[in-house]
Amino acid sequence: MADSGSGFTWEEPETPVTRTQPVSTQNTPTPTVPRSHRRPLCPSQLVNAPHFYAQIQFEASHTPSKSFDYSAPKKRPFQFSLYDENIPPGSSPSPFLSAERPSKRPKNTSQPPISTPGSSKRRSPRTNAQKLELVLESIQDQGWTLGCFLYKLFRAKDDEGNEVHRSQTHSQMVSIFLAGRANETVADIVSEWMMHPDGRLPSSSPNSDLSFSTTIPYTEIRPVRAALTSFAVQTVQKKLYAEAEEAVDLKNGLHVSIGKTHPEMRLSRDDIGEATIARVQSVIANHQKVTQHLFEAIAMRKPRKHNGIPLPREARPADIVITHAIATLNFCRTDRANLLPLMRGILYFGSSAPVELINYNCRIGNMPAPATIRRALVTLSGDESRATVAHGADPDTAGFVFVDNTQNYALVRDARMGRESVMNSGMSGLYMEAPDVDVAVFNLDEKRALIAKNLRKEVRVEDLLSYLDQEDADFMGTLLFLDVLVRCVPALKPLCSEIAVRLDATAKITLPQGKAVVHPLACSGKKQTIPTELKDGMLDFLQQIGQTPERYLRRKLPVGGDGLTYAMLQQLQTYSQFRIDDNPFKSFEILEPQLQLWHTKWTDVIRIFQTHWGRTTGKNNNPASLGFSAAQIGRAAPSNMKKVEFYPGTQLLYLVLDAKILDIWRLSFKTDNIFAYFEGLETAKTLPDFETLLPIARKLYRAYGTARGRDHAMFDTGATSLWAQTVPPGSPWNAAINSTAPKKTRKPKEKSPPKPCIGDFVLAQNIDFIRDGLNSRKLTTAIARGDIGRMYECLKYMLFTFGGSTHTNYLNYLLETIMNLELECSPGLKLALLRGLVWNLSGLPNHCEEGDYIVEFFNRLLEDVVQHKSAQFDDIFIRDIVSRNLRHIAQLKVAWRTGTGMKKKAHKHTDPHTKPEMLTLLKVYKDTELHSRRPTRQIDDRDTDDFNRGIKKLRGAQAAHCKHS
Secondary structure (H helix, E strand, C coil): CCCCCCCCCCCCCCCCCCCCCCHHHHHCCCCCCCHHHCCCCCHHHHHHCCCCCCCCCCCCCCCCCCCCECCCCCCCCCECCCCCCCCCCCCCCCHHHHCCCCCCCCCCCCCCCCCCCCCCCCCCCCCHHHHHHHHHHHHHHCCCCHHHHHHHHHCCECCCCCECCCCHHHHHHHHHHHCCCCCCCHHHHHHHHHHCHHHCCCCCCCCCCCCCCCCCCHHHCCCHHHHHHHHHHHHHHHHHHHHHHHHCCHHHCCCCECCCCCHHHECCCCCCCCCHHHHHHHHHHHHCHHHHHHHHHHHCCCCCEECCEECCCCCCCHHHHHHHHHHHHHHHHCCCCCHHHHHHHHHHHHCCCCHHHHHHHHHCCCCCCHHHHHHHHHHHHHHHHHHHHHHHCCCCCCEEEEEEEEEEEECCCCCECCECCEEEEEEEEEEEECCCCCHHHHEHHHHHHHHHCCHHHHCCHHHHHHCCCHHHHHHHHHHHHHHHHHHHCHHHHHHHHHHHHHHHHCCCCECCCCCCCEEECCCECCCCCCHHHHHHHHHHHHHHCCCCCCCCCCECEEEEECHHHHHHHHHHHHHCCCCCCCCCCCCCCCEEEEECHHHHHHHHHHHHHHHHCCCCCCCCCCCCCHHHHHHHCCCCCCCCCCCCCHHHHHHHHHHHHHHHHHHHHHHHCCCCCHHHHHHHHHHCCCCCCHHHHHHHHHHHHHHHCCHHHHHHHHHCCCCCCHHHHHCCECCCCCHHHHCCCCCCCCCCCCCCCCCCCCCCHHHHHHHHHHHHHHHHHHHHHHHHHCEHHHHHHHHHHHHHHHHCCCCHHHHHHHHHHHHHHHHCCCHHHHHHHHHCCEECCCCCCCCCEEHHHHHHHHHHHHHHHHHHHCCCCCCHHHHHHHHHHHHHHHHHHHHHHHHCCCCCCCCCCCCCCCHHHHHHHHHHHHHHCCCCECCCCCCCCCCCCHHHHHHHHHHHHHHHHHHHC
């Protein structure tokens, strides 16, 4: 095909070298072979030829080509380059262009005209097709196929593993191509191979089902598409295998040890928690990138778009699903990758999942076996025990202990002799770390010196009254009155933040910020109501925090509980105080009993119900009573007034309180509908600001929420006092018309006639209810905000209200608590003991909780497991495995929501709106003129002033004590 005038000279090509020849033979020039002796490779040779990844040798002999001058007269000489454009400068010319090629076809004797020196016409360049035809004919002339050529072109080593000798041109061209520096890359060629129609196989072909083969090695597959797809699948398979092996390696963090092997990877408290899922995600992202990408391709479609913006995926987020799926596969590969499956197993265990469900998930690789989960809990329990002992025995750290009784009813379905239904009773405890408390304030000798002064004998009722902070009570009452208005009226909602700012700015003693650390103690089967068993239970709890008779810290240890626990601890100290060896541990002198708040607050709610409910038989028509308001909104009376349910009772109490205060605001603004009134102001943009409403709230609180306001209601019948000017007059009271006393068929018992009422007795009873309700809400607000000072003020007020009720036990508890804090504690110890009453387990602002309430929370978790397992509180499984892991189980139920991207639960009682109830109560109070002055109004003669009655009882007890002494 070469032009006769082109100046190219072809040499006879060398004989093709078989792949079994040694390297020396291949590199040695061979004599030319006549054309008739050259034959292409037979099909058998092609089938048996090694894969193109094997080493090859390719080189053809050539002679330098001559250069010709194609320049015309009087023109710039033109140098025709014999070098290919893909060959770098300095490379040898192509052997195909320098060797004389014998033609297989009849030689064409006709020659193109040769340009003469004076001619300006140039030869037209060859097209791509012509160049390609030239190269293919050259390959055929060598007796090669296209596959043989490509195989030899890219072969780097021969069959014996020796490097194939390549010329400089060969080496450079292959290097440029494989390194991706050429214009056309490997990807372009592979893409053409995959899309080329010649590679399509008919469905009848036996090779049609070889695409993406995972069983047949791709080196044995001949069709291009099947070979390429199988190569991709098998290559990715090897990559996934390598990634999985790397991810499950012990050093990468997916393994935790629960046995004796690998102590450096032993399971700890920090391994199972909120960061566990994120930790597993990090390991997968770092060591299983290809695996994660392929799972993402399976799990996710193209995101839906709205106005061109991709919509975020909310249900089943792909990253979380992929993490758990890959973690399950890794755990299936080896039980060393057990971190996330173990967390899932502990979550199921803590949720009291049936063992059949755990076994099923174990079978499908979602979690370990139940025995493994139990051993993990034993490991965590031991870790928790060691941490509790280390902190409790450290002389530089302080802590608080909380004790409570726990019980459940073990019902036996098939009762027999020896198989009776019994009440399981036990004791549970918590140890709370107090890093912000100075341990020096718990000095035992200083406490003894203060007790020895016996300052209690000088205390009088007036001293107890002087402990009350009247200014703070006036400030808090004013804010609570205003809080009801801005919280219940939608137009004033923006002012709620002002209330919070004022409360924070005027807090007396606040709880330090931070998340409290709690250590559940192993429960006991002892009964705290029996002194001997209480002693054994306390010795057990003390030992769990590193305090023993032989080795203990000689300082005060606060121990809190409900009223009964508080009384029993004091009794235990009394029984053990006389000892010859003067051992503060054996006499329990190191204990500092504390009365906790939640049970105290609950008892106060019960007292309010008992005092203000009103008539329980017949019709209750006193609008000041709590029972009357409950009947108007369809609430039934509590089944047991001696133990009112806390949450329903508190909700009803605060609802009625809000409605009454809101009706007082209605009268102040002289409107019939307070909601419509402020809506009109909002429309007119004349809403009052916070500073305008604050003086009004103070005036209303002093008239309707204080003891002085009650006295005015009872005895002030004029219209000149400030109180009378604040409380508007109502219609005249006619006792005969408004009396609805039930008819009596029997002769009533003789009793002293009631004192004539000159004032409004119903309004006075209503003021007593508002006073008690405000104090209860003040205590609730102070506890939630961690305001220790105001919390203590509420307790001092309750001292007198409990004194005027039937709850004399809590009168004694509070009196003992206040005397201890005021007279027998140093200022530092007093502050530390008050600080130990409330704790913040979440670390969030306004989320503080009472210590005994936290104990009740853990008791509920413990009792559920005991009930589910039909066990006793002193069983080894309950004591050493379940009770110590209560914190981990409780935190895990929150952590899995955070780790999976779900919102945290509010952890508060669901509070549906009460608009119908509020509107109903406001209408009733308006119709009955409850908050207006109506002299001589009296419906019943109940004395609802527990505070004043408590003062009288205390003075009577004081006089009797002085007379006896």
